[in-house]
Amino acid sequence: MESSKSGSAIPAEAEAIRKSTGIVTLADVAKLAGVSPITVSRVLNRPELVAPATIAKVRQVIERTGYVPNLLAGGLASSRTRFVAAIVPAISNQVFSESIQALTDRLWESGYQVLLGTSGYPTSREDALLAAILSRRPDGLFLTGISHSDESRRRLIAARIPIVEVWDLTPTPIDMLVGFSHVKVGEEVAECLIAKGYKRFGLVTADDARAEERNVAFRSTLDRHGFAEIATAVVQAPSNFRLGREGLSRILELGPLPRAVFCSSDTLAHGVLMEAQARGLSVPGDLAIVGFGDLNFAAYTFPSLSTVWIDRPAVGRMAADMLLARFEGKEPEKIVDVGFQVVERGTT
Amino acid sequence: MESSKSGSAIPAEAEAIRKSTGIVTLADVAKLAGVSPITVSRVLNRPELVAPATIAKVRQVIERTGYVPNLLAGGLASSRTRFVAAIVPAISNQVFSESIQALTDRLWESGYQVLLGTSGYPTSREDALLAAILSRRPDGLFLTGISHSDESRRRLIAARIPIVEVWDLTPTPIDMLVGFSHVKVGEEVAECLIAKGYKRFGLVTADDARAEERNVAFRSTLDRHGFAEIATAVVQAPSNFRLGREGLSRILELGPLPRAVFCSSDTLAHGVLMEAQARGLSVPGDLAIVGFGDLNFAAYTFPSLSTVWIDRPAVGRMAADMLLARFEGKEPEKIVDVGFQVVERGTT
DNA sequence: CGACGCGATGATATCGCTATCATTCGATGG
């Protein structure tokens, strides 16, 4: 519609533009608008420095030509790429995906994008992934977990960019940190179950470093109260429903039925719940179950699942805010403990 | 460890390097290795052109200095960025995340990375997102769905890069396509339920374009067999467990209990199942349920969920293969129908 | 023995943008 008005200009433009790649560049726009390239750049990035009339003129040409800025060139020249890389074990895990979603949304508002990398569960790819990611020169980094190889650590420090590690707590993060104490989770869940009067306990857990932190704290708290035998079934991460069912089966083979099991994720807990019901066990009459994560289905199982709630979107949001603050040269709080909450529902 | 051997060289190097940004560049490596920059570039990208001795020499310097190539510069010079952008409605949806995971893995093997963009459910952000993404000059694009705004369509065509649309079928994709027929899904599920002898039907569905395709086909097939009244509950996407429970409640308010409901996702179906059980209905005795997606929990609910299976990883894998083929100048099949399968389990 | 080919390497010119410093010009004030 616009083009019909300025129709006669099109052929000339097309000719002027089709130099090498056939794609409109900032220089093309500048020529057509009768200004210098740097002015077009200013219209795009710092319009407050340009006269309104000039802005209008340039904007019109941009519109007409369908110019798309090249952020590679811009990033190279300014050493600001306007994107943050995030590394998570797996995107299909709701626990991470909600944080990433919040991170993405928050950064998007400020004109940043997120490049997602998945390291796989045993952190196997992290080194190579990190190298690949850093070669794209992200302005910041979002890392799941606080354990990295020496190689990665060196790389991270050498990159000299803002970094947020999440999902765990340590007094010595590489740079910044948003997390909570897995040790405290283990302790609190144990105490909560003890307080309810349960006397025989089990663990159904994935072989994950952070889960293990919780398990150790869970066991040692029980131990302090004189409950030594903890029937444990370890399944391979990433955990899923089926592994939860298997987990309970294995526990039942180990010996007498525990009265309460703590699972390393709601997904496993859900599996355990189903398996218990399939075996005719009453929950929580015969068996109490506690999950971890408070995934969206947890409140709606039958009976509803007791679990541990973490404000996952907040993790992503706060990480984004901290990164953005640093991009603006500010110095935000380096370590944030977002805490957690044990949610008692129908299965305990 | 390496550094202790070559310790004496470090200070000189450090001095040579700290020019502007303080970061090692390809030119620095070249100088230290006593070769020209282009030779270092070749060692990295086309080592088969370089003498083994030279490779070794350069590799050593790279190792020592911790050089990280700058893909922005490389991309700008070569107009190949070695990444593919993927746009999905939401990452927290298992349906998409598994395809994305497969896409990522497959592309990673060939040295490509994936930039993930989430458009949000009503496709609201797609235009702006696309503009932002295209300005990073991806080598290819992975798009969920086949409906795009005119604006987006224009942009996509102008970008002149390989594009795969997924998760639906159309004879006129923008470029390439990996999907299956939602119409056939609706028909087949309807026929399957009719064959089992059910006579009153319901739909619990999210307000999603592809779900609607299935629903329309489902209804018209039933209609052809003389079943006109379909109790329908529409919930807002993205669907979740709670919405499933609500969905069944709403259906029950509408009138007599249907004998079989078709849900637009397994998540909804799971909610429906739980709600039915909470109300003391026997499944499938009083109510049969069919989901969609065959998510990982579907086979392990109690009773196990009948649903529609799609090979989600295959979608990502095939999309990756098609893109890679195009990157190499080949011409792969443009349209791939991955099909689906109705899986009858315990809830029907 | 000179022409030729080929493997290995290099010089030079971009790629498309922005940082930095310079310039222009009209308004302002002493």
Add this chain to the structure above:
DNA sequence: CCATCGAATGATAGCGATATCATCGCGTCG
């Protein structure tokens, strides 16, 4: 009336890599 200033714009020089075309030996062959 001229120095000064600030708003608006421009000229120039990179950013860090690769494409392209040259160059240089050296072995081979007629």
